[in-house]
Amino acid sequence: MMENFVFPGLTTRVVFGSGTMARAEEEVRRLGHDKVLVLSTPHQKADAEKLATSLGSLSAGIFAGAVMHTPVNVTEEAVEAFRASGASAVVSLGGGSTTGLGKAIALRTGADQVVIPTTYAGSEMTDILGETAGGEKTTRRSPDIRPETVIYDVDLTLSLPVGLTVTSAMNAIAHAMEAFYAPDRNPVIVLMCRDALAAFRDGIPKLIEDPHDRTARAEALYAAWCCSTALGYVQMALHHKLAHVFGGSLDTPHAETHAILLPYTTAFNEAAVPELLAPIADAFGGGSAGGGIWDFARSVGSPLSLKAIGIEEADLDRATAIAVRNAYANPRPIDPGSIRELLQAAWEGRRPGG
């Protein structure tokens, strides 16, 4: 039977395709701005400079200091640069770290945001901002955080290294996984997530063979848009909470952390809501959602254990304590014992369900 639902509408304008970055000027002007600050990480500064040049008189300069997990001290420096530049909007060129910085600036100054994503992390379609201060990551949601315009340019993802292609896709799949059981899910989001799973399942092996396969890159970026949209309209639960604990308190790399935890959080919640996670088992096989996603992760060379990214076994108790501190809408009740068991399995890299 069809469940009751609310469909909130999709508010962010999306421009998708190949070569679409050339439309940045038109999109900024469409929002009514005549000065923008271009944002990037230090690694993508050359790309930001090219973009700023192409924006001509619209460009008020570049801030190329975005850092993973959005540290508040970096944001403060960027806000100062934004105010000094005379810009009224930001153009964020890069992965989730750059998008996060743009959101943090927007929240503090009211700036509009045009985001040009270059990974599959999926921050661009959400109203979520995670920020790190004092060794802890806190998350908030607000309509003021959600970007006004997103330009997906397939060409910009051709340079994404294979390792990050795989783990960033796993990060996106995690958004779909939690959307399937979110209390505020709706049929449109569920359809988008099903389509995204198939696109990643078929596209990622092709990108491992040939990272410049434009058709597969387009499929993967489309899938990333679907998953980001899902994350932007539903509540996050255990999986994202655990990823934030490791990222915020133990400074683990974001995409890898998601990739490693995903089979375990999936299996944990599958025990409570197998019917809601059936699309994952359908997409990846393996006899179960948790087992299927672990098999897929192994087949595409995704990291499989927390141990492999430098987490000490002794860190698991602290991570458990932080993870159970706040309540969130998880379909299976959470207690320290079961979370510690989940983390032990993820630390060792054991296949869920044997």
Ligand SMILES: NC(=O)c1ccc[n+]([C@@H]2O[C@H](COP(=O)([O-])OP(=O)(O)OC[C@H]3O[C@@H](n4cnc5c(N)ncnc54)[C@H](O)[C@@H]3O)[C@@H](O)[C@H]2O)c1
């Ligand atoms: N708020 C949200 O809704 C949301 C959602 C997902 C992720 N995030 C945040 O995003 C951050 C992680 O984002 P990420 O995984 O995209 O990492 P990232 O943005 O830090 O990118 C990783 C590295 O890859 C480089 N890079 C990005 N795209 C590239 C490309 N096409 N070619 C070559 N190099 C490229 C970047 O410059 C950076 O050095 C975290 O801080 C996370 O919390 C937020």
Ligand SMILES: O=C(O)CCC(=O)CC(=O)O
């Ligand atoms: O901006 C954040 O860090 C919170 C949302 C988020 O990180 C989504 C994710 O974990 O991929």
